[in-house]
Amino acid sequence: MGDASLKWTSKYGSVITSVYEAATADGMNEKGLVTNLLYLAESEYAAPTDTRPAVVIAAWAQYLLDNFATVDEAVAELKKEMFLVVPTDAPNGAKGTVHLSISDPTGDSAILEYVKGKLIVHHGRKYQVMTNSPVFDEQLTLNKYWEQIGGTVMLPGTNRAADRFARAFFYINTCKQSAEPREAVASVFSVMRNVSVPRGIATPAQPNIFSTIWRTVSD
Secondary structure, rough: OHHEEOOOOOOOOOOEEOOOOOOOEEEEEEEOOEEEEHHHHHHHOOOOOOOOEEEHHHHHHHHHHHHOOOOHHHHHHHHOOOOEOOOOOOOOOOOEEEEEEOOOOOOOEEEEEEEEOOEEEEOOOOOOOOOOOOOOHHHHHHHHHHHHOOOOOOOOOOOHHHHHHHHHHHHHHHHHOOHHHHHHHHHHHHHHHOOOOOOOOOOOOOOOOEEEOOOOOOO
């Protein structure tokens, strides 16, 4: 973004998973703040005429890892909307439209999305799951239907993001809960594998339905 870019000095070190060796997707900083970036076709960012300093989406997660120790801190600053996030196309030509989840060691979490040019924040410990489309408000509404049925009765089984959300929401709250690190990691991985999209599965007209390429767990 050149001179229009937001500039900062990192406060915390972090370990990250890089996309195309150019963007920070998943990461955890030295205070335990975790970021997870996912594709969201419906994302709409601020107009190009907006004069606020800019952060390209490739650096959005890294900005949070560099500057904040907790979800509370990050959300308080982001809600000021002192900068805008701008998209960029991926090297394969796909539109770089994403949403972001953040969490910390206290169990706090938040889902961050840009909808119609505005930042929408869902903040609270109950927001434990994020997949892809639709936007999070709609995802929660769809999931209420499956909550009424009950996961032990029936769960949707397709590779669509809304179906994977319903399965993840049910299983992450039903699987074995443990403070023992190996057991906890095993439980999380078991849910992630259940809701992953198998290799080789893609729907060209719906880029939100695509093979799961990597999985990460942060401890």
